[in-house]
Amino acid sequence: MEKGDRDRWRQMETDGDRWRQMETGGDRWRQVETDGDRWRQMETGGDRWRQMETGGDRWRQVETDGDRWRQMETDTERQRDGDRSTDRDTERDKETERDKERQRETKRDKERQRETK
Structure with a gap:
């Protein structure tokens, strides 16, 4: 290189x-x-x-549907567009939190792998 x-x-x-x-x-x-x-x-x-x-702190989530990518709404965008809270939005927020936790776990695992090398 x-x-x-x-x-x-x-x-x-x-x-x-x-x-x-x-x-x-x-x-x-x-x-x-x-x-x-x-x-x-x-x-x-x-x-x-x-x-x-x-x-x-500036984490944003994406969801995937096959090979296509869609941007998920952020709280700021929801506030700007008005309150559109529905059961679907609540479920999506829960999934976003689960994805964030999986991301944190993956990051911790990679840090542990580096420490053991």
Whole structure:
């Protein structure tokens, strides 16, 4: 890897010891975790996609339906559009919390793996 490429590429861990490179240069690409330890790229440029972060306070969730991605509403968007709370919204919020907890568990597991190496 050439020196200039260091800013464009970062190694990401996938499924234990297997590694793949993901483009992270500029603001177009972010890492998104899907289905446990599998990783996919998601384009975040333009109006089609929102930037996703997989940790910290600015976490946003996505739900997947096959290979299609849909952005889930955030609380801020719900407030802006008016209160549309329904049983479906409540169930989605519960699922979002479960997904966040799974994400935290995965992050802790990866940290433990690094510590034992």
